[in-house]
Amino acid sequence: MTVRIAVAGASGYAGGEVLRLLLSHPDVEIGALTAGGNAGSPLLAHQPHLLPLADRVLEETTARALAGHDVVFLALPHGKSAELAAQLGDDVLVVDCGADHRLVDSWAWERWYGGDHAGSWPYGLPELPRADGTRQRDLLRGTKRVAVPGCYPTVSSLALAPAVAADVVEPEVVVVAVSGTSGAGKAAKTNLLGSEVMGSLSAYGVGGAHRHTPEIVQNLSLVADRPVGVSFTPVLAPLPRGILATCSAQLRADAGDVRAVYAKAYADEPFVHLLPEGHWPTTGAVLGSNAVQLQVAVDPDLNRLVVVAAVDNLTKGTAGAAVQCMNLALGLPETTGLSTVGVAP
Ligand SMILES: NC(=O)C1=CN([C@@H]2O[C@H](COP(=O)(O)OP(=O)(O)OC[C@H]3O[C@@H](n4cnc5c(N)ncnc54)[C@H](OP(=O)(O)O)[C@@H]3O)[C@@H](O)[C@H]2O)C=CC1
Numbered sequence: 070m071t072v073r074i075a076v077a078g079a080s081g082y083a084g085g086e087v088l089r090l091l092l093s094h095p096d097v098e099i100g101a102l103t104a105g106g107n108a109g110s111p112l113l114a115h116q117p118h119l120l121p122l123a124d125r126v127l128e129e130t131t132a133r134a135l136a137g138h139d140v141v142f143l144a145l146p147h148g149k150s151a152e153l154a155a156q157l158g159d160d161v162l163v164v165d166c167g168a169d170h171r172l173v174d175s176w177a178w179e180r181w182y183g184g185d186h187a188g189s190w191p192y193g194l195p196e197l198p199r200a201d202g203t204r205q206r207d208l209l210r211g212t213k214r215v216a217v218p219g220c221y222p223t224v225s226s227l228a229l230a231p232a233v234a235a236d237v238v239e240p241e242v243v244v245v246a247v248s249g250t251s252g253a254g255k256a257a258k259t260n261l262l263g264s265e266v267m268g269s270l271s272a273y274g275v276g277g278a279h280r281h282t283p284e285i286v287q288n289l290s291l292v293a294d295r296p297v298g299v300s301f302t303p304v305l306a307p308l309p310r311g312i313l314a315t316c317s318a319q320l321r322a323d324a325g326d327v328r329a330v331y332a333k334a335y336a337d338e339p340f341v342h343l344l345p346e347g348h349w350p351t352t353g354a355v356l357g358s359n360a361v362q363l364q365v366a367v368d369p370d371l372n373r374l375v376v377v378a379a380v381d382n383l384t385k386g387t388a389g390a391a392v393q394c395m396n397l398a399l400g401l402p403e404t405t406g407l408s409t410v411g412v413a414p
């Protein structure tokens with residue numbers, strides 16, 4: 070089977086990573102590549118690493134340019150996907166890397182993003198356990214629409230889901246996650262341009278103010294089948310890629326062997342790995358791979374669970390998840406075109 074794909078937002082970080090992965094995917098032929106203001110310029114001017122596509126010129130992002138493809142990846146700024154997606158046929162698989170279709174509740178969309186809610190699509194975190202004992206991947210098989218998760222919700226939901234699902238922690242969790250700058254996208258922002266970010270770490274969206282808070286709440290509440298409170302603090306770090314999340318929650322008195330809970334939860338998952346005891350996740354180890362590395366510890370003085378998790382924000386945090394979900398939706402082996410091997414050093 071060969072599927073013809075288009076990428077809207079091909080000049081950006083997420084679109085570029087989708088293309089990097091798809092260039093190694095055996096079942097894909099790359100069709101239209103579109104952009105916003107950079108339409109008309111060569112792809113190579115924006116993605117110098119994508120040499121096999123050196124002859125490609127970016128087109129304007131329109132439904133017409135994206136028509137005639139089996140799969141369309143949308144890697145556009147928030148709020149730009151919904152209108153475009155509505156113009157793409159129901160028979161086309163649309164994989165949206167943006168936030169437009171992630172949140173189920175309209176009030177949450179309006180509070181955190183503003184404007185009209187476009188409705189929710191099947192959420193693209195295949196490994197997420199559901200309260201009924203199934204996994205989220207069951208909702209992705211054969212779907213024609215996928216809402217790819219945000220990068221912070223991916224890593225923190227996977228870090229906490231086993232403990233929440235097994236009901237071994239109190240339903241109030243704390244996440245502090247350090248991210249590389251590519252998470253913010255290419256669009257120039259003065260605080261990302263160099264001097265301010267290099268050699269410095271800075272927290273932002275503090276005090277429950279980041280728009281990923283409701284997404285993490287939504288995921289963990291789905292896992293628990295009851296409301297879960299989330300205190301989330303993101304931190305910007307001077308590195309191009311990667312997120313390291315430190316997540317914690319109060320253990321119940323009778324929690325038992327939490328490590329065994331994690332080992333069982335992810336035993337059959339190809340991309341989520343509980344590291345052997347004594348090893349700790351690092352962003353460097355998952356660079357360019359679709360892997361999530363986890364390690365768990367119990368603070369005996371506080372009886373608190375601490376989970377450390379690492380992902381590459383552009384791979385499992387966006388484009389890798391997008392390709393993984395495409396595989397599921399098309400009935401291909403879930404791991405096709407995706408690696409769990411990072412780049413070191
Ligand atoms: N970066 C990350 O780690 C993650 C990103 N995402 C999501 O992926 C999406 C893309 O993010 P990212 O690649 O980082 O962002 P970038 O800023 O790097 O890229 C944005 C892309 O969208 C295009 N674009 C911008 N405005 C318009 C417009 N009005 N009409 C058509 N195209 C437009 C840009 O084209 P041009 O070059 O012409 O301006 C560019 O191709 C976002 O929704 C983001 O939330 C999700 C998870 C993680």
Ligand SMILES: CC(=O)N[C@@H](CCC(=O)OP(=O)(O)O)C(=O)O
Pocket residue numbers: 166167168218219220221248249250251252253254303305386
């Ligand atoms: C470092 C940084 O700025 N990160 C981004 C999150 C990127 C991401 O995954 O999320 P979306 O797809 O929801 O944009 C932020 O905090 O807004």
